[in-house]
Amino acid sequence: EAQVTQNPRYLITVTGKKLTVTCSQNMNHEYMSWYRQDPGLGLRQIYYSMNVEATDKGDVPEGYKVSRKEKRNFPLILESPSPNQTSLYFCASSLQENTEAFFGQGTRLTVV
Amino acid sequence: AQSVTQLDSHVSVSEGTPVLLRCNYSSSYSPSLFWYVQHPNKGLQLLLKYTSAATLVKGINGFEAEFKKSETSFHLTKPSAHMSDAAEYFCVVSFYSSASKIIFGSGTRLSIRP
Numbered sequence: 001e002a003q004v005t006q007n008p009r010y011l012i013t014v015t016g017k018k019l020t021v022t023c024s025q026n027m028n029h030e031y032m033s034w035y036r037q038d039p040g041l042g043l044r045q046i047y048y049s050m051n052v053e054a055t056d057k058g059d060v061p062e063g064y065k066v067s068r069k070e071k072r073n074f075p076l077i078l079e080s081p082s083p084n085q086t087s088l089y090f091c092a093s094s095l096q097e098n099t100e101a102f103f104g105q106g107t108r109l110t111v112v
Numbered sequence: 113a114q115s116v117t118q119l120d121s122h123v124s125v126s127e128g129t130p131v132l133l134r135c136n137y138s139s140s141y142s143p144s145l146f147w148y149v150q151h152p153n154k155g156l157q158l159l160l161k162y163t164s165a166a167t168l169v170k171g172i173n174g175f176e177a178e179f180k181k182s183e184t185s186f187h188l189t190k191p192s193a194h195m196s197d198a199a200e201y202f203c204v205v206s207f208y209s210s211a212s213k214i215i216f217g218s219g220t221r222l223s224i225r226p
Contacts, residue, residue, distance in 0.1 A: 033214065040121070042202060043156075043216040058213065090155065097214060098144040098163065098206040103155040 002027045006091050006104035013081055013111055021076045021107050023091030029102075031094045032074040033058065034066065036087040037106075043090065049074055050097070081111040114139045116205045118217035126225045131190040133220045135203030138184060145186045146204040147177055150219075156202065162186060173197070198224045 004025045013019055025032065033048035035058075045058030049068040063085055065077040074093075078085060088108050092101040119134040137143060147159040160171025167179045173196075177188045186203060203217040 035216070040218060042118075042218040045214055045216075048214070059215075092156075100146070100158045100161060101148075101156075101204075101214070103157075105155045 002102065004091055004093050004102050004104040006089075006107050009105060009107060011107060011109050013109070015082055015111055016080050019078050019081060019109075021078075021089060021091075021109070023074045023076065023104060024072050025074075025093040025102070026072065027093060027095075027102065028071065029093035029095055030071075031097045031099075032068065033092050033101075034064070034074070034076045035090045035092065036060065036085075037090060038087050046076070046089075048097070081109075083111050085109065086111050114141070114143075114205065114207050114213070114215060116203055116215050116217045118201075118203050118220050120220050121218065122221045122223065124223040124225060125193050127195055128192050131188070131193045131197065131222065133188040133201050133203075133222065135186045135188065135217060136184055137186065137203075137205045139205065139207055141207045144206040145177075145179060146206070147171065147175070147186075147188050148202045148204060150200045150202065152199070159188070159201075193222075193224050195224050195226070198222055 007022045034046040035043040037043045044060045047066040049055045091104040094101040115138045117136045145162040148156040150156045159175050160169045162169045162179045170176045175190045201220045206214045
């Protein structure tokens with residue numbers, strides 16, 4: 001089954017404790033991206049990747065890192081999480097940036 | 113600068129009546145346009161997309177949208193609302209540019225009255 005898998009689905013952590021949210025897709029897609037969803041703001045792009053070893057900042061990259069060492073994986077790293085990073089996070093993949101995106105189920109992160 | 117605006121944060125209609133969710137975009141480039149739906153506590157699912165072919169696009173679950181370049185709009189419609197249509201809807205724009213950015217509208221919550 002074609003899918004985008006994010007883990008974990010729910011995470012509560014403390015300020016400053018490094019964490020990684022994993023994202024994996026099995027569709028051989030070139031383009032992957034991370035979004036955060038906050039009430040009234042829709043989804044905002046954090047980082048995107050057009051291919052292996054090619055990543056770039058989206059609209060809200062501060063406080064986040066990503067890597068794309070393999071085509072299927074695109075982890076999101078928070079080196080020192082802060083409460084303003086409490087949000088719902090989505091990973092997505094698509095063949096290209098202007099084709100249908102497939103979304104993971106989301107990761108609800110709470111930083112206390 | 114590229115942007116996308118969903119004109120209504122909340123729309124409420126009665127079951128069986130038409131649905132109209134409005135979306136306008138601003139772009140210097142030829143855009144690809146999408147509508148996604150998000151049901152409560154779920155991920156996002158593609159409803160339909162426009163990529164420079166026919167201007168009237170038909171999607172899943174009876175939804176359709178019309179691309180109007182002169183009005184820079186891509187409004188989503190459905191002739192007859194169903195209770196299962198209650199969800200959040202996002203208009204999304206992707207631009208043919210070196211920035212390779214995807215921009216989401218802020219979303220429209222659709223409520224259906226029995």
